[in-house]
Amino acid sequence: MLQPVLKKKIELTKREVCDVCHGSGARAGTSPVTCPYCKGKGEVQQSQGFFTLRTTCPKCHGAGKMIESPCTKCSGSGRYPKKSIISIQVPPGVEDSTRLRLTGQGEPGENGAPPGDLYCDIHVKPHSIFKRQGDDVVCEVPVPFAQAALGCTIEVPTLTSNIIQVKIPRGTQNNEVVPIRGEGFPNLHGYGKGNLLVQVIVEVPTKMTSRQEELLREFAELEKKNVSPRQKKFFEKMKGLF
Ligand SMILES: [Zn+2]
Ligand SMILES: [Zn+2]
Structure with a gap:
């Protein structure tokens, strides 16, 4: 949340093409054979009166080929689960539950087709000081009642980890907001930046000399x-x- 651009590494398990059988699913030295049930068509025809019904072959599930002796590593599926580390760039100002689409980072396609996409759902962790409100960020700052009454300058942190001086006007009431322009979240659609809303929490003393x-x-x-x-x-x- 604090960095302008965040690069994050995520670890996930993808079913990659098996490196032993190269995706064929057949044991080394053998190759898949043409399905005898559909004769390699992948579908079967059934005649019912005037109608001809075509259905996916129940033996080869549409592949047209069958594996007689499956690969020992992938058990004939042609895929093997593999851990991979993917680096993602989190766009500044990203909102909670945003879905990022990483083209071509999904699992490999069937029969040598290009890989699919990987979808990353972003969840923004709550922060101990800052609360998001659209493009604005709210920061509650306790101010002793005497200072709120007389006016003062306080130090407030910003999203870019700088400390800034904020003038609290004389007679500021509890929950009153002092806006600091342009210190909020960058707008995802490029419309500038939101504001930092300093919310004054007037504190009444509990212990006094x-x-x-x-x-x-x-x-x-x-x-x-x-x-x-x-x-x-x-x-x-x-x-x-x-
Ligand atoms: Zn294999
Ligand atoms: Zn078949």
Whole structure:
């Protein structure tokens, strides 16, 4: 999540063409024989009245060939499970549950046909600090109540692992958001970048020195004569109830 371009190695087991029989499924020194049931056609015809029904040969399952003595390594399947390591490039700004298609990285095709594709479903791990919101990223930052009231500058981490200085304006309330332009996720469709949303969590002190408590009591004394705007609104609404 933090790197601009992420290269990731994944290990998976693919059924590769057996290196002993080279995919034929026949034991070394032997080769597959023409299916006697369908005579190599791979399908059988059955006549039912006016109709002729063609079905896949039940003996060779459509291959037209049969293996009399199967290869010991792959038991005649022509494939053998093999571990492979594939390097994938995770595009910046990728969203959870995105499916990446890796052309030609799948299992080999039947009868020498080109290999299929490999689909990789990306799952984005949750981060301890950042939460994704579209192209924006939300970062909750605790700010002591006195600092929120007076205004301050705080240090905030960004997705590119830089620490930036963010100005918290005077009188910032709990959950208020300070947006930092262009510090979010790059837009997958190339429409610039999202923003970093610094969400201020105003912290009320739980432990105070006697001096701090003294000052706060003094502050509270003054508050009585000076009702805060939110409180004022609340009281006005309360009066309206009766
Ligand atoms: Zn084999
Ligand atoms: Zn057959």
